[in-house]
Amino acid sequence: MIPVDTTSLRQFINSVYPLQEAEMEKLLEVWQPFSCKRKTILTAAGETERHLYFVIEGIQRAFYMGSQDRQEATIVFTYPPSFSGVADSFLTQTPSKYFLETLTSSNFLRTTYRQLDQLMNKYPTIQRMVLQLSAGALKGVLERQIELQCFSAEEKFKTLLTRSPHVLQIIPHKYLASYLGIDATTFSKLLGSVRL
C-alpha cells in the first residue's frame, strides 16, 4: 500500500492545536485520500454526514435549498488548508439540512465519524482538539449571523473582502453574492464602486 501523504494535515493541526507526536501519529493513521470532479455532490440534504474532509485542493460549497420559493442560500465555502464536510450533521450524526458540493475538482484526505469517535474516546487531547476546532467554527458562524442580520449590503461586502480578499479570484461571484444574501447585480455594483 502507498503511504498516505499527510504533511499538510499535520501542519494545519500543529497550527491550531499542537499534539504530542504519539497522538499525532494515531490521528494521521485514519485518513484516506479522496478525489472527485467539479460539481460532485459530497453530501445530499437528508443524508447524515459520515466523513470529515481535509481539503488539499479545490473549493467546496454548502448550500440550502428552500422548498417554498426558488431561493437557494450559500451557507459556507471551504478551501485549503481547512476541514470540510457538513459539520453539524457530522458532529451530531443527524441528517443534514443542506447540500455540500465541489465547485472545482478537489483532492481531500478524509476519515469517518466512527474512526474519529474511536480516537476521541481513547485520547482526551484529540477530543480537546476537536472541541477547539468546533468552538472556532461556532465562533465563525455566530459572527456571520451578526453580519447577516445587522450589516448593510456594503458592510457585508467590505467585511468579506477584508477578511478573505482572495475569494474574489477563486469563487464565482454569484455564489459570493448568495453567501452574503445580496443580489448578484448589487454585488457587481459594489465591486465597481466600493473602495477597500
Place this chain on the structure above:
Amino acid sequence: MPKYKCVELLESLQNDVRELILAANHLKSTDPGILLQEPAPGKWSVIQVLEHLNSYGRYYLLAFERSMNKQTEAVEYFKPGWFGNYFTKLMKPGENGTITHKMQSPRDHRPSKYLDAFPVLNTFLEQQHYLLELLELANLKDIGAIRTPISISRFIKLKLGDTFRFFIAHEQRHFVQINNAIAIIKGVTGISPATHPAM
C-alpha cells in the same frame, strides 16, 4: 467489457443518486400546477413520471435488500455481466441528455392520472435516501456474486452491481423526460394570447 473498482463504482453510483436528490429538491420548489400538467395530450406529467419510478423503487429496493442478505465477502473488482451491461447502456441517457432507444413501459408500471404532487415527490426522495444506504452497505458485499431478480421475470437474475447500474440509469433516463416536460410546459404557458395555437 469495462472492469470497475467496486469502491469507485459504488461511490459514483451514490453520486448519481445525490444528483437525483438535488434535482428532486428543485422540483419541490416548482409550482405543483406545472408538475401535474401533461406536456402533451396522453403524455405523462412530471409527477406521473416520478410515480412510475416509485413503482420500480417499490420492487427493486426490496429486491436489493433481500439479495443483500446473502453472506458474501467484499472483493476489489466488479466485472459487469453481458446482459447487465447491455441493459444499462440501453437505458442510460447520452452525455448531452439525449435518449436514443425509445421504450414502452410495462402495463403494471403505468402511473395513475390522479396523483397528489407532494406525497409522490416525498416517496421518491425517501426511496433515493434508502438507495444511498444500500449502496453504502454494498461496500461490505460481493456485488458480482450476489444476483438480483429483475422485475420483468423473477427467473432472470442480474449481478447486484449491474442491477444497481441499470436501476439508476433508468431513473436518470426519466429525469431527462422530466426536464423536457417542464421545458415544454413553461414554453407553452409563456406564449402570449395572440400566438395561441388556436389562432
